[in-house]
Structure formats: structure tokens, C-alpha cells
Amino acid sequence: MLDQLESLYEASLTKLEEVDSTAVLETWYRDTLGKKGGIYLLTRQVGQLSADERPIFGKRVNVVKNELEAAYEARLAELKATELADKIASSAIDVTLPGRPLTSGGLHVITQTLRDIYRIFGDMGFQIYRTPDVETDAYNFELLNFPPHHPAREMQDSFYTENPDVILRTHTSAGQIRAMREYYPEPVRVILPGMCYRNEQITTRSSIQFTQVEGLAVGTNITFADLKGTLTEFARRLFGADRQTRFRASYFPFTEPSAEMDVTCFLCDGKGCQVCKQTGWLEILGSGMVHPNVLRNGGYDPEVYTGFAFGMGPERIAMLRYGIDDIRQFWNNDLRFLKQF
Amino acid sequence: MLVPLSWLKDFVTIDKPVEQVDRLLTNAGLEVKTIEKIGIPGAALEWDRELVLLAHLLKVEQHPNADKLVLATVDYGDGRSKTVVTGAPNLFDYVGQGEISGLQIFSPLALEGSVLYDGHKDGRVTAKLKGRELRGIYNDAMLCSEKELGISEEHEGIILIKKDANSPDYQPGTPLQDVLGDAVLEIDIIPNIARCASMVGVAREYAALTNQPMRYPDYSVKMEGGDVNGAAVNGRITLTTENPELNPRFVGYIIEGVQQTASPYWLQYRLRLAGQRPINVVVDISNYVMLEMGQPNHTFDYDFLRRRADQYNPGGPIQINTRLPHDGETLTTLDGTSHKLEPYSILVTDPLGNLSLGGVMGGADSEIKPETQNVFLEAAAWNFINIRRTSTKLGIHTDAAFRFSRGVHPSQALLGANRAANLLNRLAGGTVANGVLDTYPNPPEPITVMLKLDYARRLSGLNLSGAEMAELLGRLEFTTEVQEDHLIVTAPDHRMDIEGPHDLVEEICRMYGYDNIPSTVLSDVLPPQRGNAKLEQEERIKDTLVQAGLQELITFRLTAKAQEAKLLPKNHVAGPDERPYVTLTNPLSAERAEMRHSLLASVVEIAAHNSRYQDRLAMFEVGPIFIADEDEILPIEQTRLSLVMSGQRTVLGWQGGQSGTYDFYDLKGVLAALFNELHLSVSYEPVEHPTYRPGRTARLLLGETQVGVMGELHPLVAEQFDIQMEDDDQPVLAADIDLDALIAHIPSHYPYDPISPYPAVHEDIAVVVDKSVPAKEVEEVIRNSGGYLLKDVELFDLYEGSQLGAGKKSLAYHLTFQAPDKTLTDKVVQKSRQKIVGQLKHRLNAQLRE
Numbered sequence A: 001m002l003d004q005l006e007s008l009y010e011a012s013l014t015k016l017e018e019v020d021s022t023a024v025l026e027t028w029y030r031d032t033l034g035k036k037g038g039i040y041l042l043t044r045q046v047g048q049l050s051a052d053e054r055p056i057f058g059k060r061v062n063v064v065k066n067e068l069e070a071a072y073e074a075r076l077a078e079l080k081a082t083e084l085a086d087k088i089a090s091s092a093i094d095v096t097l098p099g100r101p102l103t104s105g106g107l108h109v110i111t112q113t114l115r116d117i118y119r120i121f122g123d124m125g126f127q128i129y130r131t132p133d134v135e136t137d138a139y140n141f142e143l144l145n146f147p148p149h150h151p152a153r154e155m156q157d158s159f160y161t162e163n164p165d166v167i168l169r170t171h172t173s174a175g176q177i178r179a180m181r182e183y184y185p186e187p188v189r190v191i192l193p194g195m196c197y198r199n200e201q202i203t204t205r206s207s208i209q210f211t212q213v214e215g216l217a218v219g220t221n222i223t224f225a226d227l228k229g230t231l232t233e234f235a236r237r238l239f240g241a242d243r244q245t246r247f248r249a250s251y252f253p254f255t256e257p258s259a260e261m262d263v264t265c266f267l268c269d270g271k272g273c274q275v276c277k278q279t280g281w282l283e284i285l286g287s288g289m290v291h292p293n294v295l296r297n298g299g300y301d302p303e304v305y306t307g308f309a310f311g312m313g314p315e316r317i318a319m320l321r322y323g324i325d326d327i328r329q330f331w332n333n334d335l336r337f338l339k340q341f
Numbered sequence B: 001m002l003v004p005l006s007w008l009k010d011f012v013t014i015d016k017p018v019e020q021v022d023r024l025l026t027n028a029g030l031e032v033k034t035i036e037k038i039g040i041p042g043a044a045l046e047w048d049r050e051l052v053l054l055a056h057l058l059k060v061e062q063h064p065n066a067d068k069l070v071l072a073t074v075d076y077g078d079g080r081s082k083t084v085v086t087g088a089p090n091l092f093d094y095v096g097q098g099e100i101s102g103l104q105i106f107s108p109l110a111l112e113g114s115v116l117y118d119g120h121k122d123g124r125v126t127a128k129l130k131g132r133e134l135r136g137i138y139n140d141a142m143l144c145s146e147k148e149l150g151i152s153e154e155h156e157g158i159i160l161i162k163k164d165a166n167s168p169d170y171q172p173g174t175p176l177q178d179v180l181g182d183a184v185l186e187i188d189i190i191p192n193i194a195r196c197a198s199m200v201g202v203a204r205e206y207a208a209l210t211n212q213p214m215r216y217p218d219y220s221v222k223m224e225g226g227d228v229n230g231a232a233v234n235g236r237i238t239l240t241t242e243n244p245e246l247n248p249r250f251v252g253y254i255i256e257g258v259q260q261t262a263s264p265y266w267l268q269y270r271l272r273l274a275g276q277r278p279i280n281v282v283v284d285i286s287n288y289v290m291l292e293m294g295q296p297n298h299t300f301d302y303d304f305l306r307r308r309a310d311q312y313n314p315g316g317p318i319q320i321n322t323r324l325p326h327d328g329e330t331l332t333t334l335d336g337t338s339h340k341l342e343p344y345s346i347l348v349t350d351p352l353g354n355l356s357l358g359g360v361m362g363g364a365d366s367e368i369k370p371e372t373q374n375v376f377l378e379a380a381a382w383n384f385i386n387i388r389r390t391s392t393k394l395g396i397h398t399d400a401a402f403r404f405s406r407g408v409h410p411s412q413a414l415l416g417a418n419r420a421a422n423l424l425n426r427l428a429g430g431t432v433a434n435g436v437l438d439t440y441p442n443p444p445e446p447i448t449v450m451l452k453l454d455y456a457r458r459l460s461g462l463n464l465s466g467a468e469m470a471e472l473l474g475r476l477e478f479t480t481e482v483q484e485d486h487l488i489v490t491a492p493d494h495r496m497d498i499e500g501p502h503d504l505v506e507e508i509c510r511m512y513g514y515d516n517i518p519s520t521v522l523s524d525v526l527p528p529q530r531g532n533a534k535l536e537q538e539e540r541i542k543d544t545l546v547q548a549g550l551q552e553l554i555t556f557r558l559t560a561k562a563q564e565a566k567l568l569p570k571n572h573v574a575g576p577d578e579r580p581y582v583t584l585t586n587p588l589s590a591e592r593a594e595m596r597h598s599l600l601a602s603v604v605e606i607a608a609h610n611s612r613y614q615d616r617l618a619m620f621e622v623g624p625i626f627i628a629d630e631d632e633i634l635p636i637e638q639t640r641l642s643l644v645m646s647g648q649r650t651v652l653g654w655q656g657g658q659s660g661t662y663d664f665y666d667l668k669g670v671l672a673a674l675f676n677e678l679h680l681s682v683s684y685e686p687v688e689h690p691t692y693r694p695g696r697t698a699r700l701l702l703g704e705t706q707v708g709v710m711g712e713l714h715p716l717v718a719e720q721f722d723i724q725m726e727d728d729d730q731p732v733l734a735a736d737i738d739l740d741a742l743i744a745h746i747p748s749h750y751p752y753d754p755i756s757p758y759p760a761v762h763e764d765i766a767v768v769v770d771k772s773v774p775a776k777e778v779e780e781v782i783r784n785s786g787g788y789l790l791k792d793v794e795l796f797d798l799y800e801g802s803q804l805g806a807g808k809k810s811l812a813y814h815l816t817f818q819a820p821d822k823t824l825t826d827k828v829v830q831k832s833r834q835k836i837v838g839q840l841k842h843r844l845n846a847q848l849r850e
């Protein structure tokens, strides 16, 4: 019987060599080590052995079983590895085919730009204060130190309504007095976003409707140097930490001193390009120290309080950032445009 | 305003390159928009310093072999001379005169190798000058026209510059760059720098910025004349100003014997660089003085005035009076246009009628004519508001009106008159009659401001001493008295913009240099932080809709009633929207004449536009509408949310397949997601609305309050907006919601629903009801009868097959039962289910479908 065992062992190992799939391997296992496999059938005949032979045979059976089990495991691992490799090899896909499109939505590019502005000023303690689109002449002009027939009114062509005292606001500066009157005597730190309207020919650079973000800070200890610092900080967060700013004297009836802020062109790094008209600078916003008449109209005594204000155009910022060359795109709302942002 | 750098140099020393001049002026608020260079490095055509020179014309002879050519001999410095063959017609006058005597004549000479524009070709084509024989005489140089030098398009003759007592000191051999080379700055004159609307004005700023002295023009007047009787000006003209508020000052001179010749070349050249067309020396001087020192002025034909005086006051003086017009008065200005005058237009008149529109434009009758030799020169000050209104209303935008409407100090009137008299005497050969007419009843007090040092420091953030501030202001010709804690500052006349100490702080900052002021962070007290709850909710709503796959729009808020009327089918009789609009009185176009009443119309319009390019539309806008309010000055601005969806549910990729098209329930799903996010319990009820398709319209209710309408757009409405989806039957879904009402109901807090550790039991139930029973009612009955153990009800099937019988439908629901505190037994669940079935049967006559 030992001979039989040995020859079964040899034969099984040879067969194992020939096994070429895990399915065949399972058959081999059943035939060899299974409940009714060769080894089992042989051990059933152990009764034919003498008492002396039995332990020897038994020992040898265990060794053979273990060897075959080990050989099986090894072969199984081998076959699995081959099969996996084959499966992987045969199931390659074209990874350059496009992904399945999502039906995703998006925010309007101006909403995105506004949120950038909100976030930066929010971090500096400026809160968002909104006021009406349709405004009185008083809030839009008179109380902001634009007397009637003042030449500065010509800088902003207004849309008039059937009520002569009511216009479409030409700037969100119109909200300055409203904010001051609400918050007096607290210090004020607000930004005033909103839609503005000017009666100008529609071109690639100007639209009858545009958004603006005005800013206003009023307190007992606010200087022109603070204005420069705050707005420079804003420019660096919006356009990049390396940006330089420069302030040029300018004119707005509701600020004195007044300044335009330019930022080094982020497209050419200040070397000069088409967008910055070779100057290396981009005009970003107008600003200034709140005019004493405006402070007074807002309820604040200019002998005690000072403040600064600034205003910027989100469309201009978006046009510069993304190289948009036609302002009309913003309100045309062509999905082929909007989906790009 | 165009400012030639060479002209500025009359008044202040400029030794910096033009780029630095630009930077200095721009930073100080005189924004240089463009710089045009002529002949100098950086110009489109640079004149070679060695090869393009100023030459002195010695003699002109006929070319021996050609009638149309002459030989011009010139001296070009250092004893060099050259004979040039040229066909310039303006040299023919000098042929045969021998050596030219009298005034010296100069012309630009280009030597061989120089690059200039070809005068015979259209446009600007460069050509290099080469020597060649011209009808038998070798020629290797050229006398140049303006076109060849790139100065203008003028090519009729060469430039001839006569040197006289008033000319610059021309020397032969000087590089032409140093004579005619220039850089012209275009400066934006914003309202607060009206004082800079002249060469002197700009030079004064530059002098202050570079801390240099100013050289003012020669304002002296040589008076020696009288009329034939030797009478001085005083006996010949009387001046009255009816209202000194409107015409604070009027200065006049009589100048006789002027010659209306062409102006000297240097003057013509300057005018042209400054954008003025030279006419003749009298007109040119008037313009020159205005550009130079900022005072507009006017010349009348003196003899014309005299002839009229002979009618109303024979032998007596001319009587000039300034006044407002009579009713219906008209005036023909010197451009030949007749104007009906406005009640606020100020006139210069005599007793027979008006002569000119003061400060705006002269009258046609009294203007100087080619034969005029005696002129009455006017320089006056006018009320800027009247000038502004007149100029705007009559549409006359002259350089004079530009300046007067921004304010010119009355002190300038005398200076301007003096300067014009000076030039008319020197350049036009006029004789100034003795004396000056000057009506100036109420000279304004100089503006004096107290500037507290503490205030200046607090506003600027600069820690300057009083003396330092005084020094900076002094550069701009302010006079200051330094006290311990303040300055008493008196503004020069031309600073009409100074109102208070804040204006002085700006001047201090400008002179200190905005660039040099430090940048600091805000150290003032931070105000209480309040947030903006409404805006935050709007942004949250936008984010939720974007997550649901919709694109946000921002549309025009100006629209037209007709555009919004498209929301109603054509056959619809009465609009539901009778509310008043905010209507513009000066719209740019009829399409944008009203503030919108409907956000939905705006969004549908955009959907229609995009339907030409897209097979999937899913978009929304959050924005205001404007309803005029009869009781309030301002309209009600209500925030709305409008959504439109139509077309393919998903974008199909390369794998194709079918996703179906949007229907009513897609839109409702989006709204459900939104209301779920906002923790709002909104219910839907069928409703009729003209904009929407009957039978596919619901109103949205928060409790009893309607907050919006949703549904399929009425096919006629979709057609009116010209929505072009691929398939005509594709529904266009729309919703229009009152966002203010919605936001007002958003709970600030809501309880969390604990997750039960005990298993849930799932039961399905299918019931057959009449088709007319809304699914909402079935679900309500289930929920109300299911008790607290019924956690969730989910419709998973709707069936309307024939085997159910006519007018019936089957609804199948997944029911989820779960207890927070124990495992549910089958018995409890079955009891609950029985109760649901019983209630369905009882309330809705529903049959259980096995």
C-alpha cells in the first residue's frame, strides 16, 4: 500500500503540473485530496495493513497529504496570478475617451467675483449692506456732495424716471448715506454691492447696467494711510501676493483727498502688455477720504470722525482676470460663456 | 486737452524725459491718456539728428532745364551750404530776388541717407533719401514738407519759417528735433482740475511737483493809440453788466489796424499740436491765449459796433450791455446756426439787439470779417451754471464753454485781455487804444481756510509739521500763516475748487506724493459684526440650485412692457399684472425702458436665446423686480427666484443611451431639494395661471400663503418667446417664486432626527383609487393614519392600465416602520398597516391591490 501511496503521490504531482486553470485545479483537488479523492480511498483500505505497518503508513499519508496541500496552494497562487494578469491584460480600456458628462450647474461669473470680494473684505470686518436700485436723486447725488448742475454729474449720465426726484442709481455710493444714518454713532465698515445704471451707449467696454461694490469705513481713527493699506491688502489677496499698487490723485465729489488705485499688471507682471496698454499697471478702483459734507449728511461730525470709501467694478475685475474683451457677454448669459467659469 | 511739451517749457524748466513727466502728472491727478511723439526718439518717424537740420534759405533761382523746378541755396550751419533742387511751389515767389533780404527764412533740410515719409505716396510710407540727377543737376538733399516729416498731411509746399522779433532764436544747422521735435500729452481734465485746462495751468502743477519757479506769460500791454480824434477807449465804449452774478467781470480793449495775415509758423505749429486749426493771426491769437493761460476771449468787429451806435446813439459811445434774453429772442452764432435762446443764456448786446452768446460763441453779424482792421476785444467772467446749461441745451460745445462751465476766476479776465492785446500788438500789428474797460463790481474775497494741524495729520496719516505743510502748499502758490496748532491758508485765485481744510489735505498729500504716504492696517475700533442674513440665504439658495444642476443667470433689469406681455398668450384678454411700472423718461432704447415686473420673463428670454445652441436648459436667477408704489417715492423691490428647465435630462456622452427629457416632475424635484435644504414645508395645489399650461400648473403654498407658481409654460407662451427646442412638444418648465416670503419662513433652527438603533420594517402597499384623487391626498392619509411608527412613505409606482377599470389608477408605496426605543414586532406593524388600509378605504374609497 505504501507503494500505491507513493505512485499516487507521484502521479498527482505530475497531474498538478499539467493543470492550467483554477477550475481544473479544483477538479484535481477533489480527485486527490477531496472527501472521496485518491488519498481518502487509499486510507479506507488501512484495515488491510498490519498493526506495525499502520503507523508507518499513517505517518507517510500525513506527509504526502501535507506535501500535496502545499503543492496545491502554490499552484493555486500561481494560477490565480496568471489568470488575474490575463484578465487585466485583456481588459484594457481607452483612457483617452472622454468621461461621462455630469449635468452640473454653476454660478454666474459675476456672483463668483462678488463672493471673492465679499470674502476678502469680510475677513477685514466689512459687512455687506445692500440698498435699492431705484434711488432718490438725494441719495445718489445731493447728499454725496454733487450739487445740481455740477460738472461731476456729467461724468455719470443718469436714467431718469417719471418722478423727477427718482433715478436709477449710477453708483452704489448711493448707499453710503443710508448705511451711515442706520449705524450712527457706531463706527461703520461696510461694502455695498449692487446693480448700477448709466445712460451710455452700449459698447464692448460699457453697458447701461453694471455691478459695483462700494466700500465705506468711518471711525474716529481712520487715515489715508489706512485706505492705502486696506486696499493694497485687498489687491494682493485678489490678484496675488506679489502685486504692487500705486495711488494716483483723482476726483470724486464725495471724497477728498481722492485716489485711483492701480495694480501691477498680473498678465505681464508689470512689464507692459496689450491689456495694460504697455503701462504695466491696471486701473482697479477709485477711492478717497470721505468728504466732510458727506460725513455730515450721514450724521457724523467731520471734526471727530474720518473715513474712507472706495468703489470697484466686478465686471472689470472679471474681464481682466479671464481676458474677457466684451462686457456685453455678462448679461447676454450665453451658456457657452457662463459654463466656462 | 492736448499739451505740447515744448509749449510747457515756456513756463517751467522741464529736463526730465517725457515718461517721467507723464508719471509725475498722472500721479498728481492730471492723467496723461496718450503721448504722441513728433520727430524725437520714440516717434513713429524719428528725425536723424545729424541728417535732418534747420537750414537758412539764402537764395532761390530757376532750374536752367525745368520750369517747375528751382534751385534753393541754403546755409546749414558751420559755414556749410548746399543747393537743393526742389519743386516746392511756395519757393517760386523768391526766384530772381537774389540774396533774400528782410526777414530770415528757415526750412527743414534733409541730407542724403535720412529716412522720411514719401510725400508723393498716400499714407505714411518711409523712403531713404538718395542722391540723383534732376534734369541735369545732381541733387542729394531735400527741403521738407510737413507730410514728409510726419507732422501733418500737408504737402502743398515746404515748411518756411520766418524769423522775426517774436520767434524763437533759430540757428542754421540745429537738429530739427530741437526745433520742431515734440511730445504731445493728452491730459484728461476732470472737473476738479479745471484750473489745468491751459498750458500755464499744467506748467504750474509741474513746477509745484518739481519744486521749481514758474515763468508767466508777458501780460504787459503797450497802449499808445487813440482813434482819429485821439480819444482813449473810455469815451468810445461804455460797458454795463445787468446782473454781476451772471457776468461778474467784463474787460475790453480797442485794438486798431490789425493785419489779418497768416500767423507766424511757430504759432500755427503750436496751435496744430494742441488740436486747433490755424485761421489767421487775429483768430489764432484768441485761441492761443485761451490755450496758453485759460481765459477764453472774443473779438468783435469794432466798426460794425460803431455803425450800430451811429443809429442808436449818433456821435456817442458804443453801449455794450450783458443781459438775459427777452421772450422769444434768437441769435445766429458765427457758425451760421440760428438758436432760440433759453431764459438763462447770457447775451452780450447793444441797444439794437444781441451780439454774441456770452462765454459760449460769438454772433455771426458782429464777428470779424476778412477786411476788419479794428477790433473790440472781450475777456469776461461768466456764471458757470448758466454757461453749462446753455451749452448743453443748445448743443454748443466750444472750448470757451468747456472752460467757463467748469469755472474761470474773474481775475483771469484782465490777464487774458492783456495777453491777447499784447499779442495783437506784437504779431498782428495792432495798436491798443489807451485805457482798458473793466466792469468788475464785486471782486470776490480770496478764499481763506483754517487748517488744523491735527486734522491734517488725522486725515492723511502723515506726521508733518506746520512749516512742512506750509512749504508743500506754497509750491502751489497758497500763502500760509503758520500758527501753533493751525495754518491760515489763502488760496490763489485760480484755485476755485478749494472749499475747506480737506481740500488742503489733498494738496498736501499730492505734493508729498501719494506714493510716499505709508500704508497701514486699520487700527480703528471694529464695529459690531452683524452679517447680512437675507444675502446669506440668497447665496445658500443659489448654491443649492447649482448643486441640483442649474446654471445661475444675471439678466437685464431694464426691460419693456411688451417683452413681459409675452408671458400671456396673445388671446389672453386682461393681464393679471395691472401694477404700475417704474418707467424711464430718457431710455436708451424702447427695449430697455421699464424696470421689470417679472424675473421669469428675463429668464425665459435667456432660455429662448440659448435654445438655439443647447439641447439641455436648466437655469435660474435670483434678483429683484420693481413695482412702483403710489404712496411711496421709491418702488417696492421684491426679490424673486425664477427657474426654467427644458430639454435633455442629462448631457449624453459618447456611450449614447436615453435619459429622457425634462418634465413637470423634474422641476418639482429641484424645488423639493431646495425646500428640503431650507427646511421649509411647501405644499402644491393645482391652479390656473395664464402663463402656464392648464392641467400642468401648481401653486406653492407655505401654510396658507401662496409663495409662487410652477408648471409647464403654456405652449403659446413658449412660442411667443421663440423657444426652439429640438422637439416642438418638449415641455418648458418654469417656476416663479417670491423669495422674500420664502426667506422670511426659513427656520433658523430645526431639530435633528435621531437614528434609531432598532431595525426598520419595510412594507409595500398598493392601492387603486379614482384617477381624480391627487397623489398628495393618498400620501397624506397614509401619513396621518400611520402613527409615529411610520417613518417614511415613498411612492415607487404609478400604474393606469386598463385592467384596473376605467378612471382608476394604482399607486404603490414603500412604507418604513421604525421605533426609536424597541424592535417592532410583526403584530404591531400589521396593526398599523391595517389602520392605514382602513383609512384609505374610508376616506378615498381606495381598494387594496393584491
Ligand SMILES: [Zn+2]
Pocket: A265, A266, A267, A268, A269, A270, A271, A272, A273, A274, A275, A276, A277, A278, A280, A281
Ligand atoms: Zn500687462
